[in-house]
Amino acid sequence: MKKKNKKLEVRKPNQEVRLASNVYIILIISFYSMIGIMTLCSLMLLIGIIAFKTNNLPLFSQIKTVISTIMIIIVLMFLILYPIKNTIEPETKLEKDAFIFALNRLGLKSKCELEKLNGIIHNLKRDRLHFSSESDLYRIYLLLENGQMVDYLISLRDLKQLIKIGQKVKIRNSNLKLPISGWCSDHLSISVIDEEGKTFYKFESYEPFNNKTKLKGRKIVG
Known part of the structure; x- marks a missing residue:
């Protein structure tokens, strides 16, 4: 949508x-x-x-x-x-x-496009491409409902046991088309869904997104 x-x-x-x-x-x-x-x-x-x-x-x-x-x-x-x-x-x-x-x-206009997609966690791999003192950096691979494979850099901390391959996810991605500079990300969120169909964990970022942007995770209470 x-x-x-x-x-x-x-x-x-x-x-x-x-x-x-x-x-x-x-x-x-x-x-x-x-x-x-x-x-x-x-x-x-x-x-x-x-x-x-x-x-x-x-x-x-x-x-x-x-x-x-x-x-x-x-x-x-x-x-x-x-x-x-x-x-x-x-x-x-x-x-x-x-x-x-x-x-x-x-008084200049800009354009916002919102996209919502469903998918599953296809793979999780420790990220070794970025030199960082953090040991919790992983790259999460998502297989979307349209057949597309996307990947993002995330931080799992001590919650790796909660995030598993095969879990359902919902992606909400809003992008801005700004005059002169072109497209950039406004807000990206990945909601991990439990067996009851509820979101129990979410990764998100409000930074203009690129392949090096780390999505911060938080547990959803209730």
Whole structure:
């Protein structure tokens, strides 16, 4: 099940989020300003080349000159704008909240997509790819109802005996499509279901998700 075009808001943003949002506002305005300035300069340059530099050239040479100029302009725009895009892309929950708050202040829209899936725990393996002092890091492999296999980094602590292969799980995954930066995770949760069909343990994270993000677990009481 998916929901789209949900309005995103940061409830009661703290001072840290408000301050960080000011930085994002500057970056967002700079990004769109650079697009406008570079587009205008590119058009002026292209018109100048067409008007003054290609009059005495054969048609094929004129076409080659214009195409080459357009390619150079595209490469220059990429080299200038891509670093700004990477700077804007949120990597922590604080940055994500600050970015959303900045978008709200600027009146820009973002998109939220919610996905719910069922599956089972297919495998559990101790994770050895991340250098960490933690000895409880595992990678959990889930076989979803659509046949897809996904894996996440989790912390089991002393609860490894509670989480077993074959147990049913419910995944709730909400993703944000933010202007400039693109898609990032808003909230991911994996609910482990007992024999009575109730959630007894949950792994979740509010960080912008990547393969290195550890999902924190908690036991559900009652």
